[in-house]
Amino acid sequence: MRFLLLILPFLFFGKALGDDAIPASLTGAKGDPQRGRAIVANRQVGLCLLCHSGPFPEERFQGNLAPDLRSAARLTEGELRLRLVDPARANPQTIMPAYYRTEGLTRVAPSLRGKSILTAEQIEDVVAYLVTLK
Numbered sequence: 002m003r004f005l006l007l008i009l010p011f012l013f014f015g016k017a018l019g020d021d022a023i024p025a026s027l028t029g030a031k032g033d034p035q036r037g038r039a040i041v042a043n044r045q046v047g048l049c050l051l052c053h054s055g056p057f058p059e060e061r062f063q064g065n066l067a068p069d070l071r072s073a074a075r076l077t078e079g080e081l082r083l084r085l086v087d088p089a090r091a092n093p094q095t096i097m098p099a100y101y102r103t104e105g106l107t108r109v110a111p112s113l114r115g116k117s118i119l120t121a122e123q124i125e126d127v128v129a130y131l132v133t134l135k
């Protein structure tokens with residue numbers, strides 16, 4: 002019993018750490034940082050600048066509900082990927098949308114059911130862009 006109590010926190014935190022990243026590319030290939038930047042800055046596709054700010058001198062209105070995207074520099078590629086795919090896995094209370102998840106969502110318009118906000122290719126492009134902010 003005592004042994005179990007000792008080892009439990011390690012099991013728990015070990016799992017939490019393991020869940021905090023998606024190390025492998027969703028497409029098996031590297032994304033294109035140029036296309037990724039365009040997705041992040043685009044008001045129809047990524048909508049990132051609704052909440053975030055970042056190095057986009059051409060965009061006058063940027064969000065202040067979320068950290069500046071330059072703060073992503075401290076995250077690894079796998080951690081960035083997870084935060085785009087399903088940010089609730091890093092922070093269950095997050096207001097950031099899950100850009101590549103279709104299950105477990107409520108109130109999805111019928112025409113959008115089963116569709117993720119971004120495609121796997123677009124996720125990889127955005128990840129490729131975010132790692133250039135290092």
Ligand code: HEC
Pocket residue numbers: 041047048049050051052053066067068070072073081084085088092094095096097098100127131
């Ligand atoms: C509705 C608001 C909202 C939108 C839209 C949004 N985010 Fe976020 N994002 C957040 C918040 C808030 C956080 C802070 C952590 C948390 O609460 O989950 C965050 C965290 C992050 C982080 C981690 C930053 C860090 O320093 O830990 C990254 C990277 C990120 N977002 C990228 C993006 C990208 C790229 C997009 C567009 C594809 C996007 N976000 C769209 C709200 C948003």
